[in-house]
Amino acid sequence: MKVAKFMERRFLLIIGFCSLIFLVLVMDKNAWGQDAQSNVKYNLDNLISIAEEHNPVLKAAQEQLNQVRAQELQSASQLAPRLDSSLTYMHQYGGGMTDSKYRDTYKAALTLTHTLYSGDGLEASLRAATLNRQALEADVLRTKQTIRNDVQNAYYDLQRARAQLQVAQESYDLALEHLKQAQSLYNQGVVAINEVLRTQVDVSSAELNLIQAKNGTQVALSALEKAVGIPLSHDMVPEVAPKEESLLILPQIDPYSIALQYRPELVSLEDSRKAAEELAKAAAGQARPNIYLQGEVSYYEDEFFPNEDDWNVSIIASWRLYDRGEVKNKIEENKAMARELLARIDDLRNQIRLEVSTAWQNLESALQSVRVAEDQVTIAEEDYRMALRRYVEQVGTNIDVLDARTALTDANTNFVNAIYDAYSAYSDLIYAMGIMDESVFDDLNENEAVNGEVAK
Known part of the structure; x- marks a missing residue:
């Protein structure tokens, strides 16, 4: 029994000693690095x-x-040209002033825009x-x-x-x-x-x-x-x-x-x-006038993902008058x-x-x-x-x-x-x-x- 207690105390003492050494090394890490750095000599070119x-x-x-x-x-x-993508969902209530082919509409489009002038x-x-x-x-x-x-x-x-x-x-x-x-x-x-x-x-x-x-x-x-x-x-x-x-x-x-x-x-x-x-x-x-080229290809249908395609090409000219x-x-x-x-x-x-x-x-x-x-x-x-x-x-x-x-x-x-x-x-x-x-x-x-x- 005494031997077991002695071994236990000795084991705890060893663990404590090792922990102390570890803490000292961790706390003095910056100091060690600083001592090593202090051996470096810097001349004017090094400092610049x-x-x-x-x-x-x-x-x-x-x-x-x-x-x-x-x-x-x-x-x-x-x-440079710009290429934009868009995905749209639209639900129409009632008849309204416009006629739509579908009450629920899905649209996927790619639009290319480029400035010509x-x-x-x-x-x-x-x-x-x-x-x-x-x-x-x-x-x-x-x-x-x-x-x-x-x-x-x-x-x-x-x-x-x-x-x-x-x-x-x-x-x-x-x-x-x-x-x-x-x-x-x-x-x-x-x-x-x-x-x-x-x-x-x-x-x-x-x-x-x-x-x-x-x-x-x-x-x-x-x-x-x-x-x-x-x-x-x-x-x-x-x-x-x-x-x-x-x-x-x-x-x-x-x-x-x-x-x-x-x-x-x-x-x-x-x-x-x-x-x-x-x-x-x-x-x-x-x-001065500004001229743009715009092209769009789109898919338009009443279900997702649409498969009916549509495309258009436009040339837009704008000129600020006042x-x-x-x-x-x-x-x-x-x-x-x-x-x-x-x-x-x-x-x-x-x-x-x-x-x-x-x-x-x-x-x-x-x-x-x-x-x-x-x-x-x-x-x-x-x-x-x-x-x-x-x-x-x-x-x-x-x-x-x-x-x-x-x-x-x-x-x-x-x-x-x-x-x-x-x-x-x-x-x-x-x-x-x-x-x-x-x-x-x-x-x-x-x-x-x-x-x-x-x-x-």
């Missing part, structure tokens, strides 16, 4: 590809494009739908370029925040090292206690800057996650050391002319303008829309010129800032080294060291900002010109070279 797949704004734009494509197919279906109304509607679809495709392309630019800028902002965190960490380490030196000199009776206190205040300030830099990296990572559309971690995005020589590779060509050639908004507005003109033609078609100016006003409405879009195209060209010019000037300014900031860092490092050496030898003061370290921190921060300002400005220039990447520059250079040889 992921954003194009997961960004909800681009998904919404794609679905809107699918709607317009469906509308285009609907317009195309208006030009619509006054170019249906054809113009189809052309307008096609142009609207092309305009929206250009809008989707611009949305994709916007997302790409957002991801690039968010990526550069994250790298900027990481670099600023490194600068803050280095400044904090230098402050601690200086505090040790000041404490050592105070213990030796060389300096007063106020220099130690002043250095401790400077250490606290450096620690606060370090905390703010850490928070800045978290905010930058959250911005990158929003742009990409999936959760990330710092380990997923490797830190890339920037190189000044890789910042800018541009052809000797007017960026404004490139923008006029590649900006999708210009294509979108031009297609929308043409679509408005086609809608005006479609409206004008309503005032509509109190409805068609005329529709035509004028669409023509006015076309003129409005034409004016918007002119305004967009001016806006593009401003955007390209601003992006180009920002890039030139950022590149100049990189060179100046780099020289500033070199000078600040030497100044801090000399100030610290003079202080250790008691030739300089503690304030000189604190000022030199502040200047060094500012110089490093300015250098980081200048570098990533140049990266962001380059991305904005690409975005302003309406191209997807720098590979277009290679094609433009090749075309220029070919045209130069032909000119010679």
Whole structure:
């Protein structure tokens, strides 16, 4: 009996232990997957590809494009024949005014209808739908370029925040090292206690800057996650050391002319303008004669399923003689829309010129800032080294060291900002010109070279 109870308890214990393991595995399933995912490294190209797949704004734009494509197919279906089927039952009470062969009548029919002539109304509607679809495709392309630019800028902002965190960490380490030196000199009776206190205040300030830099990296990572559309971690995005020589590779060509050639908004507005003109033609078609061909074969009898067939073929012509100016006003409405879009195209060209010019000037300014900031860092490092050496030898003061370290921190921060300002400005220039990447520059250079040889 005791053995049986022991075996029963042991069995229950094993069952409970297995259940506990199962629950732990189920509850930690997401954590296991997250750990495996955290080993994946995403560079900038990977992040852009992921954003194009997961960004909800681009998904919404794609679905809107699918709607317009469906509308285009609907317009195309208006030009095709239509085949309808019908099944009718009718019961007649009394004689009435009409004579019917049967009191209970069943009718099964197939009706074919086809438009022979619509006054170019249906054809113009189809052309307008096609142009609207092309305009929206250009809008989707611009949305994709916007997302790409957002991801690039968010990526550069994250790298900027990481670099600023490194600068803050280095400044904090230098402050601690200086505090040790000041404490050592105070213990030796060389300096007063106020220099130690002043250095401790400077250490606290450096620690606060370090905390703010850490928070800045978290905010930058959250911005990158929003742009990409999936959760990330710092380990997923490797830190890339920037190189000044890789910042800018541009052809000797007017960026404004490139923008006029590649900006999708210009294509979108031009297609929308043409679509408005086609809608005006479609409206004008309503005032012209419309001719339809209609054929019907039917089975008509007093029992189901009827077997006596009947058929007819009709040609129907309709012409609207008076509509109190409805068609005329529709035509004028669409023509006015076309003129409005034409004016918007002119305004967009001016806006593009401003955007390209601003992006180009920002890039030139950022590149100049990189060179100046780099020289500033070199000078600040030497100044801090000399100030610290003079202080250790008691030739300089503690304030000189604190000022030199502040200047060094500012110089490093300015250098980081200048570098990533140049990266962001380059991305904005690409975005302003309406191209997807720098590979277009290679094609433009090749075309220029070919045209130069032909000119010679």
